[in-house]
């Protein structure tokens with residue numbers, strides 16, 4: 001039995017193709033390598049044979065071509081499913097792409113397309129259909145709804161509008177639901193949008209509940225153990241220090257506090273308390289990551305078919321595993337990805353394990369900055385982005401990217417520098433919070449993210465600045481290793497040959513993510529058979545997700561794709577592309593006919 005890696009080389013390619021297998025270790029040391037040239041398909045077959053090949057057979061996760069003498073092949077049954085996997089009711093002869101990508105490709109060509117993905121938190125400033133449409137046209141790839149705020153009915157309405165937008169306008173905007181979590185936070189201020197705390201005022205932080213209106217200078221606290229945990233003399237920080245109090249007296253459920261740094265209290269703002277300059281983790285460290293309210297929200301998210309659930313204040317990998325198995329049991333057909341929000345000291349302690357257990361991570365700098373010294377946040381960000389890249393998990397950089405644009409139409413120079421740095425780190429996505437949820441200039445803020453991303457990405461191209469980081473091998477089986485090696489090699493070839501685009505045909509998105517992980521210079525056209533995978537791929541760096549029904553015959557897939565994309569002016573004859581797929585383990589280099 002033998003395993004075959006096919007490198008298809010078209011006779012019209014611009015330069016002779018050379019390939020290196022960067023980690024020969026994926027081939028069994030006892031096996032042999034053979035090179036065969038198949039005339040009919042202009043195919044170079046690199047064949048590794050091994051007595052141990054049967055160990056490597058995992059057709060479910062990653063089918064490999066099993067070939068005899070390099071001629072012809074037997075495809076596994078998993079491979080043959082492909083053609084049947086089209087979304088119900090979709091036209092098998094069409095390709096789905098959003099109007100923004102289409103226009104971008106037509107007007108400016110492949111190189112101009114943005115690689116860094118953009119997320120907008122939806123709130124009162126952006127929940128109208130036209131406002132959502134404007135954000136989608138402005139480049140929003142993912143819409144985030146924050147379950148800390150608003151009612152389920154409100155969120156349902158937003159989801160319904162986003163779905164309609166996708167259906168009517170061909171967008172693939174994914175939906176991310178963000179849980180509230182049960183860390184200590186204030187109540188909703190009795191319905192007021194904010195409250196001003198002045199220097200020297202005494203405020204009552206209480207675990208009692210009130211029927212509205214709240215008594216004057218009263219803040220309710222969500223955590224019942226609060227009055228027991230704090231001590232007289234503790235410092236109480238609202239939103240990481242936006243407002244500061246000192247605990248002066250405890251009377252049963254009431255904690256009297258003196259305002260020492262005045263400021264604006266916002267509904268449900270996060271509270272931390274500090275003793276001798278250190279964050280206090282008392283019994284509040286035992287608060288559940290997923291509260292009973294969060295479980296109801298999660299059921300809501302599953303029922304509504306959201307694409308991502310972002311879990312706030314993750315402390316350990318266990319909670320992520322627990323949630324993933326819950327989702328799997330509750331929603332067999334849906335495939336919701338779980339994003340771990342890194343925003344607490346506890347999450348930093350178990351970072352690798354948490355990221356490994358998750359489908360992605362978010363650097364939630366808002367709350368993180370309230371738990372660790374601010375000067376430590378940039379280095380943690382860099383570390384989280386790097387670990388995610390290594391483990392092949394999409395990573396989002398979030399919070400205060402353009403905070404001043406909540407009020408002003410242009411950002412500060414420092415904010416632009418911060419956004420540039422996140423793009424330079426090649427994180428997958430940047431996220432707007434208050435800027436888009438309740439700011440005065442949501443579309444302008446999105447435009448800033450878009451233009452800063454494009455500017456840095458253009459600079460890489462102009463300076464021919466390939467990324468050189470060493471990515472560790474992550475495959476857990478031999479067939480996974482083949483996929484990984486193919487993607488690593490294809491991305492490297494794409495850079496060296498300066499191809500116009502990488503094409504990837506992928507059922508579950510895995511091959512697309514492996515290509516994205518390499519951060520190649522050219523855009524990656526990711527063809528997938530279902531609308532849900534298409535939406536999920538929209539979070540990942542450099543991927544342009546298309547929905548297309550395809551078969552197990554790569555030649556016919558490519559011909560179909562070429563004619564569909566050519567007909568719509570998105571590619572043209574002579575464009576040089578490299579194609580890979582997760583059904584036929586191959587790299588094909590060719591000019592568009």
Ligand SMILES: Nc1ncnc2c1ncn2[C@@H]1O[C@H](COP(=O)(O)OP(=O)(O)OP(=O)(O)O)[C@@H](O)[C@H]1O
Pocket residue numbers: 121122123124146148149150178266268269312366367433434435437438
């Ligand atoms: N659905 C909503 N309804 C009303 N206001 C919202 C909504 N979503 C967000 N906001 C407002 O936008 C602000 C910023 O949003 P953001 O999602 O960053 O919330 P947050 O309270 O800081 O919590 P988190 O730590 O989860 O990000 C919130 O403080 C709130 O005032």
Ligand SMILES: CC(=O)C(=O)O
Pocket residue numbers: 312341343363364365366367368398399433
């Ligand atoms: C996004 C978020 O939850 C934070 O920054 O705290």
Ligand SMILES: [K+]
Pocket residue numbers: 146147148178179180181312
């Ligand atoms: K949240």
Ligand SMILES: [Mg+2]
Pocket residue numbers: 312343364366367
């Ligand atoms: Mg947070």
